[in-house]
Amino acid sequence: MRRSLLGFPLLALVLTACPSSNPAGSGSISGVVIAPGAIQNGAAGLGINPALRNDLNAHRGEEIVPGEVIVKFKPTVSLQSASSLRVNGQTLSLVRPLALERTQLYRASGLDTAGTLALVERLAARADVEYAVPNRIWRALKTPNDPYYGAQWHYPLMNLPAAWDTTTGSASTKVAVIDTGILPHPDLAGRVTGGYDFISDPAVAGDGDGRDSDPTDEGDAEQAGEPNSYHGTHVAGTVGAATDNNQGVAGVNWAAKIVPIRVLGRGGGTTADIVEAIRWAAGGSVSGVPANPNRADVINLSLGGQGSCDPAWQEAINFATSQGAIVVVAAGNSNTDASGFTPASCQKVITVGAVGPDGKRAPYSNYGPRIDVMAAGGDLNQTFTFNGRSYPAGVLSTLRDDANQKWVYAFYQGTSMAAPHVAGIVSLMKAQAPSLTFDQALQKLRTSATPLTASQCNRPSGSDCGAGLVDAAKALTSGSTPAPPPPPSTRPVTTYVVAFFCTTRSCLDAGGDLAIDFSRSKLNVVLQTQERTPYSIGGLEPGTYLAAAFQDINGNGEYDSEPLGAYPNPVRVANGNVPNIDIQLLPYSASGAWAQSGFPREQVARLIEQKLR
Ligand SMILES: [Ca+2]
Ligand SMILES: [Ca+2]
Ligand SMILES: [Ca+2]
Ligand SMILES: [Ca+2]
DSSP: OOOEETTEEOOSOOOOOOOOOOOOOSEEEEEEEEOTTOOSSOOOOOOOOOOOOOOGGGGTTOOEEEEEEEEEEOTTSOGGGGSEEEETTEEEEEEEEOSSTTEEEEEOTTOOHHHHHHHHHHHHHSTTEEEEEEEEOOOOOOOOOOTTGGGOTHHHHTTHHHHHHHOOOOTTOEEEEEESOBOOOGGGTTTBOOOEEOOOOHHHHOSSSSSBSOOBOOOOOSSTTSOOOOHHHHHHHHHHOOOSSSSSOOOSOSSOEEEEEEOOBTTBOOHHHHHHHHHHHTTOOBTTBOOOSSOOSEEEEOOOEESOOOHHHHHHHHHHHHTTOEEEEEOOSSSSBGGGEETTTSSSOEEEEEEOTTSSBOTTOOBSTTOOEEEEOOEEEEEEEETTEEEEESEEEEEEETTTTEEEEEEEOSHHHHHHHHHHHHHHHHHHOTTOOHHHHHHHHHHHSBOOOHHHHTSSSGGGGTTOBOOHHHHHOSSOOOOOOOOOOOEEOEEEEEEEEESSTTSBOTTSOBOEEEEEEEEEEEOOOSSEEEEEEEEEOSEEEEEEEEEESSSSSSOOSSSEEEOSSOEEEOSSEEOOOOEEOOOEETTOTTOOTTSOHHHHHHHHHHHHO
C-alpha cells in the first residue's frame, strides 16, 4: 500500500536528470501557509531561593533540620573563635564551615522547629552576624515520569512542577472541554467521563444524526483531503492527560475528570449549540438532552471568532458562573485586540492570551485590555532541543494521525492551547478549595502572575498582556515558592514553499507515481510568523504544479521529514498569479508518525540547497 501525501501517491520519481536551470516564466502562485491545528470558526531543578532574610515569617511552614543554623559573620569576626556559639542559653557547636564566604553551619541539640526558628531570630539580631537562616530541607520538585514530559517546556514555564508539590488535583473536580469532541487516546485512558454531542446538524456532525450521547470526534475537515484537527483531544490532553503513567505526555491536572462536550464539527459550530452546551456543562437543563451527572467545576472554551460578545453567549456564561463553574476562554489567534472576539470579550470569563517558549507574547496571540492572563500557547516558528532532537516549540499533547492510523503526541500552537493550561490550573485550585468562586480564581491568578514588559508583550504597554504569565505555584500557595526554571533556548524555524513542476496534468504518471521535473520547479523561503502566513512563488513557466511546504526544524539547512503539507489539487499556472493556494501543514509529532518515508527527500533537499547557495 502506497503512502499518500494528502491524496498524492508518493514514490520514487520519474527523475529528469537535467539540472540545468530553465528560463523563468511569468506565472506565480500565492496563498498562505497554515500552521498545524488552526481550527475552523476561529475557532527537577531546584529553584532555591536562599531567602537571605531574617524574617521569621519567611520560614514558617518550611521543613527545616531541627537545631541547625547557617550563620554568616561580619568581616570583622575571626571564624577561628567561632567553633562554638552561645545564644539564648543554648550552645551551638560548629558542624563545618560552608563553601561560602565567612559562613558556618552550627548545630544545637534538643531543639524543635519553633525553638530553632527562635534561635535563628536571636542569632540574626547579633551585631557580629550578617545573616542567620535555618538549614532548610529541599526536595526535588514533583516531575512526572511520562517519556515526553521533557518536551513539554510549557509546564516548567508556568511553574507547574512546583505547583504539583502542593497538589496534583482531585478526582472529584470536573473540567468540561467544549470543543470538537474526544478520541479514545490511550494516554487519556481513565481521565474522561460522561459528556455529550451537542451538534444538532447531522451534516456538520458527520456521525449520521443530530445530538447524541457519544461525543466522539468524527472530524472537522470541511473538504476531503484536509486533515482533521482533533483539537478537542489535544486540549483535553493539556488539561489532564494520564500523568506519571510512564506513557506519552503529562497533563496539568493528574486526577480531575474531563467531561468532553462536542460542539465543533465540519466547518465549526453554532451559537445555538454552544450556548446550550455551556448551560448543560454547568448542570443546567437543555430540552431533549438528559441531565448532566458530571456538573463542571471548570469549563474550557478554546474556540470562538470575531465579533463582540452577544447576549446569548453572555446569558449562558452568566448561568454557568451562577452555578459555580469557572469559564476559561482563549483570547483568539489574530494578533489583534481581543475585545472584538467572542467569547474572549464576554464578562465573567478568564480570557487567556498565549506566550511562546521565551515567555513573550506569541506572534499570533490577541492582546488588549480584555486579556486577563497569559499562558503557554507555543510558537511553532521556534524550535528547541530535547534528548538530542529538535522540535517545534508548540504545546505537546495527545492527538491522532489519521494517515498512519496511529495515536500520537503532536505540537500545536494557539491561544486554544494556552486556555487549557489555565483551566487545568484553576481545576488544581478547585481541588484545594472546592468553593472557589470565579472572582476569587481570577483575582488569585492575576495577583500571582508575572507581568510582561511592553517589550515582552510587543505592545506599547505590558498591560496589553493582562496581569502577565500565570505562575501555577504562586496561584496555589500563599507561602514562598521557587521561581520557574529558565525557559528553553530556541532557534527560528525556516519554512520552504515549493512549486513542483508536473510533467503530466494530474501530476501522476501512468503507474500512479508523482511525475515531477525538479529542474523546472521553484522554491521560496518563508518566514512564518502567524497562524496563516502569506507566501508567493514567482518565475513559474506555464504548466501544472504541485504546491507543498516543508520546514527545517533542526537548523541544518535541509527540510525535515515533518512537518509537511501540500495543496490537495494540481495547480494550473499560465502567465499570471494563481491566488488562494493555501497549504495546511500537518502536525509535527513527538513520536515521528507523520514522517512520510516515501517522499523524495533527496531531490527536494537538492532543490533547497540550490536555492540557498
Ligand atoms: Ca450525532
Ligand atoms: Ca456523536
Ligand atoms: Ca502520560
Ligand atoms: Ca533540517
